[in-house]
Amino acid sequence: MAYALLILIVALAIPHIPAQGAAPLPSVAKEYLEGHNKARAEVGVGPLKWSEELANAARRLVRYQKNNMECGMASLTNHKYRGNQLFTVNNETMTPRMAVDRWVQEKEHYIYSFNECMSYFRTCVAYTQVVWRKSLELGCAQARCSEYGTSITICFYNPPGNIKGERPY
Numbered sequence: 001m002a003y004a005l006l007i008l009i010v011a012l013a014i015p016h017i018p019a020q021g022a023a024p025l026p027s028v029a030k031e032y033l034e035g036h037n038k039a040r041a042e043v044g045v046g047p048l049k050w051s052e053e054l055a056n057a058a059r060r061l062v063r064y065q066k067n068n069m070e071c072g073m074a075s076l077t078n079h080k081y082r083g084n085q086l087f088t089v090n091n092e093t094m095t096p097r098m099a100v101d102r103w104v105q106e107k108e109h110y111i112y113s114f115n116e117c118m119s120y121f122r123t124c125v126a127y128t129q130v131v132w133r134k135s136l137e138l139g140c141a142q143a144r145c146s147e148y149g150t151s152i153t154i155c156f157y158n159p160p161g162n163i164k165g166e167r168p169y
């Protein structure tokens with residue numbers, strides 16, 4: 001009886017084994033993904049997948065900013081990947097979830113009918129990247145410089161969004 005039950009339990013468990021032995025995502029990756037995919041679902045856009053390649057590029061860049069730039073904003077214009085970044089001062093707490101929330105809050109500055117941000121001072125390009133339909137993959141990293149009270153969060157997207165003349169969704 002116990003043996004039969006064990007077989008049943010094993011049989012029930014099998015469909016839950018991930019295909020191809022995919023490693024489970026680290027919780028920090030889930031945090032970045034959840035914030036993005038919730039905002040995307042709200043406008044009918046499919047979810048992003050985590051990319052270790054993008055995450056590694058983001059890790060390298062935040063490490064560089066930490067070691068050389070007091071965790072200041074990175075220059076992304078000539079970078080291989082394009083993405084969102086968030087810079088904080090005064091030892092402000094900034095978890096991955098909070099950083100994504102900050103970008104998603106720009107939604108209130110986005111005017112869908114004109115496909116424009118409200119004004120130069122009311123930017124929304126971080127939001128439009130978050131919900132960019134053609135972006136499929138995400139990879140992010142964060143660094144803190146305690147001695148300066150600063151932090152930098154960077155997310156890269158592939159393919160990148162905010163293509164001129166295109167709508168996010």
Ligand SMILES: *[C@@H]1O[C@H](CO)[C@@H](O)[C@H](O)[C@H]1NC(C)=O
Pocket residue numbers: 090091146147148149
């Ligand atoms: C940030 O916190 C560290 C201690 O963790 C402190 O040494 C530093 O002075 C603080 N910086 C600012 C700008 O508040």
